[in-house]
Amino acid sequence: MPRGARASNPGVLAAVDLGSNSFHLVVARHVHGQLVVIDRLREMVRLGGGVDAEGRLDPGVAARALSCLERFGQRLRAMRASNVRVVGTSALRTARRKQNFLVSARRALGHPIEIISGMEEARLIYSGVAHMLPPDRGRRLVIDIGGGSTEIVIGEGYEALELASLHVGCVSLTKQFFADGRITAKRLQRARLAAQVELEPVQKAFQRRGWEHAFGSSGTVRAIAESLREIDPQSRAITVGGLMRLMTVLEAVGNTRALRLSAVTEERRPVFPAGVAILLELMKALNIDALRLSDGALRDGLLYDMLGRMTDEDPRERSVSSMQRRYHVEIEQAHRVEHTALGLLRQVRANWDLNDPLASLFLKWAARLHEIGLDVAHSGYHRHSAYLLEHADMPGFTREEQRLLAQLAGGHRRKLMLAGLGELIPPWDKLALRLIVLLRLAVLLHRSRSIAPLPTLKLNARAGTLKLSIGARWLAQHPLSLEDLRQEVEYLRSAGLRLRVYAGSRLVLA
Helix, strand or coil: CCCCCCEEEEEEEEEEEECEEEEEEEEEECCCEEEEEEEEEEEECCCHEEEECCCCCCCCHHHHHHHHHHHHHHHHHCCCCCCCEEECHHHHHHHHCCCCHHHHHHHHCCCCCEECCCHHHHHHHHHHHHHHCCCCCCEEEEEEECCCCEEEEEEEEEEEEEEEEEEEHHHHHHHHHCCCCCHHHHHHHHHHHCCCCCCCCCCCHHHHHCCCCCEHHHHHHHHHHHHHHHHHHCCEEEEEHHHHHHHHHHHHCCCCHHHHCCCCCCCCCCCHHHHHHHHHHHHHCCCCEEEEEEECCCCHHHHHHHHHHHHHHHHHHHHHHHHHHHCCHHHHHHHHEEEEEEHHHHCCCCCCCCCCHHHHHHHHHHCCCCCCCCCCCCCCCHHHHHHHHHCCCCCCCCCHHHHHHHHHHCCCCCCCHHHHHHCCCCCCCHHHHHHHHHHHHHHCCCCCCCCCCCCCCCEEEECCCEEEEEEEHHHHCHHHHHHHHHHHHHHHHHHHCEEEEEEEEEEECC
């Protein structure tokens, strides 16, 4: 440990939510199986308002965001959390040429930023809400209106059953219809129509699924609920009638700067009409009688997700198993490849800088899923596998994690394609090729799909050189495998790696 560094505090977890409207930090302690929140921070950044139509991030907004993250980073260092996850949502999904910002953000926080998909955002929101509610056997509908997107989920218990991420949020809608602060009936109607357009493709699926209770999450819904209680102290839930009354108040005010509801802070006023318009349209379209407020949110879902990873309930494992079933993976063959790949990793992890626990996790998952493309077509199936892994909804995985899995699976056979590796987040932009090589060797050695065990394999790695030693008898009995290894020597040479194959102690390929 560097001099002056402080040890992490076991059992302390932290989640950072880089939303399009607000940034949130929550720190909790894991005590006797429960999470106890010990600190929360929130700052209105409006990152989504700084992303233009071409996806460029405004330098002034980026500077404001980094200042906030420096303050968050100071708090994280003081709390000494042992597990930290930082996720970016709609604004960072949309932004292009964001690598410099992400590098600066990582430096400010001391932790990397994961950009999650809209569906993963919805799953985490539902998890946060579900864990904050009393146990209930009935289905729940959850709505979360963010700055750049709106997530709606139906779930039962802690499991999400139906998820959608709509490309409409209070910041993005404000830029379209309320940028100058003026509020008119026509603008409110156009904002509602924009929300309706986004909801329409998933509306029937949600209505068919059905639910018993509906809940709203996060700041926009909270501000609306508190405003309704201010207008009507008897209000106990958000209703369509209450929202219509609130729309009348907004029309009468005429401008966000003149809005004087105490529940709506000065920083929230500009985006408040858009939030009301979105929620009203959702409640009318989905026939929601009453929407109650929940304390749970995305950041709480992140905490419980981390807790699951610590207690062998990693949702990524369930996603991998689901993908295996969906694409009819031959489980026995995948297990053979996984066993061999992990055995090779153990032999080279020190010399190849693969000591990070994620290295074995992603090599394991890639081994289990490298053949899913066979369910599409045999020709070029590794490319089909890569496409599915990058673009499928895989709960628990971030976009960067899916991209890494896609690179591993897509590179497991034939000519090595190196172009996409540089787009991976560090350190995987440099280390992914090494995992690919291990997977390639494991797949090659099990190409016959035989249940017979392999001989003892010895693999030594030094920088750009690999030495693989296999029993001489086995190689003599498997001439096709020897020919495959001969071809592999050429493939790896084109990637700047030298593979030397020994039959026992005798060099046979170089």
